Amino acid sequence: MDSKNFAIGILSTTAVILLVGLVLIQSRPEPAYGFGMTAQGGDYLVTTGQLQPSQELLYILDAAHQKLNVYRFDMSRKQIALVSGEDLAKYRDAGTEDKPKPQDTQSGRRGRGRSR
Numbered sequence: 001m002d003s004k005n006f007a008i009g010i011l012s013t014t015a016v017i018l019l020v021g022l023v024l025i026q027s028r029p030e031p032a033y034g035f036g037m038t039a040q041g042g043d044y045l046v047t048t049g050q051l052q053p054s055q056e057l058l059y060i061l062d063a064a065h066q067k068l069n070v071y072r073f074d075m076s077r078k079q080i081a082l083v084s085g086e087d088l089a090k091y092r093d094a095g096t097e098d099k100p101k102p103q104d105t106q107s108g109r110r111g112r113g114r115s116r
Contacts, residue, residue: 036048046059046060056072058073068088070083
């Protein structure tokens with residue numbers, strides 16, 4: 001075996017190793033960051049928010065049961081914990097007690113001309 005074939009063999013082996021390394025690095029998935037994402041399915045609405053650079057919040061709204069749960073994902077500890085759970089039905093009529101009720105438009109005066 002002469003030195004020219006030996007050099008070609010070494011360079012070819014090195015090129016194959018570098019190509020395999022490049023393919024392995026490029027095929028690894030990137031980490032998934034959910035900040036600012038929203039999804040909807042059926043009666044559920046899911047969205048995310050960022051609390052701190054290392055903590056994200058996951059908001060899950062169940063429209064059928066009118067409940068909102070907030071979960072916190074701590075990336076440094078790799079844990080998910082329930083922060084808060086709220087029943088939204090108690091907020092549905094908030095603030096409507098002080099509003100005046102609309103006048104009845106089904107009264108007997110309707111359509112009879114001017115009232116005196």
